[in-house]
Amino acid sequence: MEPSTRRPATLRRVTSALGQPTATLPYGGMPAYQHLRTVLDDANDRCRPEVRGRFLVLTHRGPDPDALGACEGLRRLLTEGFGFEVTVATLGQIHRAENLAMVRHLELDLVDYESVDPKDFAGILLADSQPEFGHTVVPEEGELLAVFDHHVPPQTEEGEARVVPHSDVRLNQGATCSIVYEYLREAKVELDPKTAGALFCGVRYDTADLSRNSGPLDEEAYYQTFQKADRGIIAQINHPPLPRHYYVELARGLSLARQHGPLILCLMGKVDNPETVAEMADFFLRMRGCSWVLAGGAYGEDYILSLRTDFAFGKAYPLMRRVLDGSGSFGGHGHIAGGRIVLQDSKESTIRSIERELRAGALQVIGAESEDGIPQEGRLLTE
Numbered sequence: 001m002e003p004s005t006r007r008p009a010t011l012r013r014v015t016s017a018l019g020q021p022t023a024t025l026p027y028g029g030m031p032a033y034q035h036l037r038t039v040l041d042d043a044n045d046r047c048r049p050e051v052r053g054r055f056l057v058l059t060h061r062g063p064d065p066d067a068l069g070a071c072e073g074l075r076r077l078l079t080e081g082f083g084f085e086v087t088v089a090t091l092g093q094i095h096r097a098e099n100l101a102m103v104r105h106l107e108l109d110l111v112d113y114e115s116v117d118p119k120d121f122a123g124i125l126l127a128d129s130q131p132e133f134g135h136t137v138v139p140e141e142g143e144l145l146a147v148f149d150h151h152v153p154p155q156t157e158e159g160e161a162r163v164v165p166h167s168d169v170r171l172n173q174g175a176t177c178s179i180v181y182e183y184l185r186e187a188k189v190e191l192d193p194k195t196a197g198a199l200f201c202g203v204r205y206d207t208a209d210l211s212r213n214s215g216p217l218d219e220e221a222y223y224q225t226f227q228k229a230d231r232g233i234i235a236q237i238n239h240p241p242l243p244r245h246y247y248v249e250l251a252r253g254l255s256l257a258r259q260h261g262p263l264i265l266c267l268m269g270k271v272d273n274p275e276t277v278a279e280m281a282d283f284f285l286r287m288r289g290c291s292w293v294l295a296g297g298a299y300g301e302d303y304i305l306s307l308r309t310d311f312a313f314g315k316a317y318p319l320m321r322r323v324l325d326g327s328g329s330f331g332g333h334g335h336i337a338g339g340r341i342v343l344q345d346s347k348e349s350t351i352r353s354i355e356r357e358l359r360a361g362a363l364q365v366i367g368a369e370s371e372d373g374i375p376q377e378g379r380l381l382t383e
């Protein structure tokens, strides 16, 4: 299905959750933060007394700056704005040096998802993702009360989507942090340097410093949070020291990459750091004449994929769907998409055969109109 035909499904979903036509009157005319407050208060009235006032904030696996920033913003909104207690729990390791620096320098208080019992909370809030995404785990035992996101909702069977009392999914938003920033502004919660810094990193990362997918709210969030953030810390997060193996993988990625006209394929076999995949994709997209990059690598039990385009009308999400052709899970927005295929085993031959299929799929979908005279296997960058 193309994105244009997907939009009504989103509206239907949100509408059914709120009982109001979203396009005209979201949250029954109530400001979003007030509606959220109502939903949380209502959950508080229903829950066991010992968990009253305690909420769990979750995001997608291997959180990026937008995910981390949105969680931090929600923490501030719920604690300072609403007077609740918040636990932010993350799943999967954080590998990217900049993201690690963000956690360390901003001293983000993150709890391991595995160590949390969802029954200890009055309810759950989910940021920068939706429960149907493959890279997101929302425990069945907890009640999902609110979702804040800017990704195209994953395709689900009619009626299969989880109804969330407070669903704020804005497809035209550059960053989830911008959405959360708006809640803080509306609720008149002052930004402290830590929250401001976290939100700023999220907007900066997801919009590439307002250069892609961004609108007026992203711009406001970017400048307002930057003003309130600690500039020294922001600078440290932006240029963290990199481990030696970063350069080793970079060299390997460069030697493996192949160009097929406007498409660069960088399928790296096993990688030491799963973030290498996204980094290679971003790195190659800057090459003149390159409009599409598909990078991939095997890490643990998964084969990880990153698709990027700077083609003006390029939509990475539907393309990722076609490249994956039914295997694996994926998500994305605008010019970025990520995917994941669960590996049957970690044998080299299994990984190679997945890469062969991906290569064929990508060439069929993206390389269709590439230049003549390029060999089937593409061109090495050194050729």
Ligand SMILES: [Mn+2]
Pocket: 066, 067, 128, 150, 174, 175, 176, 206
């Ligand atoms: Mn995001």
